[in-house]
Structure formats: structure tokens, C-alpha cells
Amino acid sequence: MRRLELDAKQLVSLYEQDLSSRDIAQKIGLSSHSVVLKRLQEMGCARSRQEALEVYRKTHSFRRGKENSNWKGGKRNNHGYIQAYAPLHPRAVNNRYVMEHILVWEQANGESLPKDWVVHHLNGVRNDNRIENLFALPYRKHHNGLVNKALQQRIRELEDLLAKRSF
Numbered sequence: 001m002r003r004l005e006l007d008a009k010q011l012v013s014l015y016e017q018d019l020s021s022r023d024i025a026q027k028i029g030l031s032s033h034s035v036v037l038k039r040l041q042e043m044g045c046a047r048s049r050q051e052a053l054e055v056y057r058k059t060h061s062f063r064r065g066k067e068n069s070n071w072k073g074g075k076r077n078n079h080g081y082i083q084a085y086a087p088l089h090p091r092a093v094n095n096r097y098v099m100e101h102i103l104v105w106e107q108a109n110g111e112s113l114p115k116d117w118v119v120h121h122l123n124g125v126r127n128d129n130r131i132e133n134l135f136a137l138p139y140r141k142h143h144n145g146l147v148n149k150a151l152q153q154r155i156r157e158l159e160d161l162l163a164k165r166s167f
Contacts, residue, residue, distance in 0.1 A: 008043055015040060018055050075100070080126035101129045105136055116140070122154045 014024045021040065025033040040046040047055065074085030076097065084103055087096035090112065105119045106112055108131040113119065119136045121128055135150045 011036070011039060012043070012045060015045060018058060020052065020055055021046075077127075082127050082129060101134055104129045104131055105134045108134075109136075114138070120150070122151055 011024070014027065015021075019027070020033070021037040022033040025031070025036045028036075030036065037046060076083050078097075078099075082100040083097040084100045085096060086092055086098045086103060089098045089103070091098050091102060099119075101119050101121065102113055113136060116139045117136050118139050119134050122133050122135050125133070135154075137150075
């Protein structure tokens, strides 16, 4: 690999113009940016990954959210569960999505779901996020009969509803 034939002053000047190492390599006629990046590292002025990402986003068209052609209204399917785009939500994971049934429960109850609690779908259908189908309880208790009691109660409610309609 040939040594970069560019004086340090010119290289730093291009770098300070918020050009990426790829853009600099292209500008000076190199096929690979690794030579530029290595030289910048030797000079002690290479950017961190975060800084490099910010430069890339500023200099390239980068569309997020509604601007992206793949936008599907902020909802997606994850193993049968619906996830909703909510980047500022405390339960949002790195990809900025939260399980929709948690959002529905929180909105209906006017409070955040406590930290160690879970929301269950009473009818077992993961994408049925109607509030009457959601049941929240502490994580440590969700396996010891409480869910079964809630399911049995819901079944009784539905049976009573059907009995009142009397086909």
C-alpha cells in the first residue's frame, strides 16, 4: 500500500471541512479511504465513531422516520406483537420502538407502567391491543395463578355478555 502523497496541512484542511475519510480519498483519487484514515490517526486527528457518524449525516442525504421511503406509519410487527415508534418513551429500546400494548395500557390508566410490571393479552392474541383485553401485573406474580384468575374472570364476563344478547 503506498504512503499517502499529500501534505499534512492539506489533509487536515480537507478534514476540517467536515469531509469524511471516504470523501477525502475520493477527492485526491484514492480507491480506499483506509489510507487516509490511517494517516489521520498517525497525525492524531481522527474522529470518534460518533463524530464520524454526525459528519456523514450532515453531508449525505439521510432520511429518518416519515422522510424515509420505508416508513410504515411508525408501527411494525415483532413476533406477533405490534411495536410503535416512541423514541422518547422510557421503555423504548435502541431501535426507538415500544410494545404498543404497553402504550395502550399507559394511556388508558393515565400513568406509566411500573418498572417491574408486564402487560398480558387476556385472550392470548398478541396484536389485540384493545384496553379490555389488557391486564397488567408485577412480573414476579405473572406466573403464579393471577393470569389464570384474570382469564377466568374475562371468560365469565364474555359469557354473561353473550347470555344477555341471547341469539
